[in-house]
Amino acid sequence: MNAARGGSTLAAVRARGALRAVVSRGVPGLSACSARGVWSGLDTDVARAVAAAALGDGEAVEWVPADPADRLRVLAAGGAELTVANTTWAMGREAAWPVLFAAVTCYDGEGFLVRTADGITGPAALAGREVAVQAGTTSAANLAAWYGPRGLAVRVREYPTPAAALAGYAGGGCAALVLDRVALAGQRALLPVPGGHTVLPETVSREPMAAAVREDDPGWLRLCRWVVNLLLAAEHEVAQAGPGDGNRAAALERVAGAAGRHGPAVGLDARWAARVLAAVGTYADVYERALGPASGLDVPRGLNELWTGGGLHYPVPLH
Structure with a gap:
């Protein structure tokens, strides 16, 4: 693996054996902890996807619950490597804190x-x-x-x-x-x-909720950005492939291969994308578990549909 391109944050995460992720103190559908201590929601699955890419284990996450005023403060101070806590991407926040937003995870208002x-x-x-x-x-x-x-x-x-x-x-x-x-x-x-x-x-x-990282490591920013984009690209590929488990499996294999070949250039191996998709599935799978009918919340996709369905999510090409 090309650890130099991956950056010091990736090296620190691997040395610790866990990704530290800032989450909310309890917003069902986004990041909430059950009585058994299990975190679930769209934001938490994004953190699991990053952990799967970086560490090979989607459960290798240390959850860092924080109040809204501290979501970026903890990240900036080095208390975490990722913030996924229904935090709106805003110029004022990037101007005020030494952080950068890697990718929109959920469009809201x-x-x-x-x-x-x-x-x-x-x-x-x-x-x-x-x-x-x-x-x-x-x-x-x-x-x-x-x-x-x-x-x-x-x-x-x-x-x-x-x-x-x-x-x-x-x-x-x-x-x-x-x-x-x-x-x-x-x-x-x-x-x-x-x-x-x-x-x-x-x-x-307008509230584009996004994952945030510190501004001092472009390699880590790149890694997190492409993990989120992979989830969207995988949903699109599966939709294009048509119904059936066989078509889905083939589509996911194509996406994992296309993204995987770039792994060494971002500090990962060629299997990183396959691990992410095995851990959390596509963006559609994440949304369905967290916010769809199966969650009991039944929040319509709306702006969070792919652009082909009238939404705003438009995956960047993986080739």
Whole structure:
């Protein structure tokens, strides 16, 4: 393997025998820990994919739960090699922290969870009311940007963690919980009677959630970027191959071969892509497990479809 091209971060991860990944403190569908200590969700599967590529074992991950305000702070300080914690890729964040975003993992937008019985049909109906947000996120700024030009305002109450924000809303003190709409689906599922609450259809911001790394190692940035892209490319290849287990297997083998031949140039071996796909499958597989009907959340793919299905995910060629 070409360890020099792979960079010092890859060497450190291998020396430790585990990838340290910053995740949220509990957002079902993205990164949440079960009572048995098992982490699951779209973000956690991205971390497993990186671990499979770098270490040959998708379970070789040390999870580092962090509050929203600390997601990039821990990474920048050297406490982790990867942040996958429903963190929006924003210029302000790359300008403020010595980090770079490697790839978009989920396209989303700021939304509102409200009590169905309140009859709130859109964001304007919340004007003058108190809403719960997580501190350290872009929510407060997004709300000001949407309400301000309309001559409206909401009263923002910040909470330090997802659980605290949900409790603030569930207790009746806040008229809405404001968070990315994909994350809201998971938060809604945690309420005693999920059916009594509605995620409004409107989005009031653009939230491309992305994996982040420190800016000091372009080799590690390259590795993480291509791991995420591999998941998307594999979904496209499987879709093009048509139905049937045989067609799927052949498609995955083609993708793994195309990406694998470039492994030595990025500090990996020729089997890295095959390991990733064996560990987590394609992006469609990851999404289905984390957010699709099988998860119980049933969040439509929407913008997270491939471009061929009307979404925004467009895999970069592997050749």
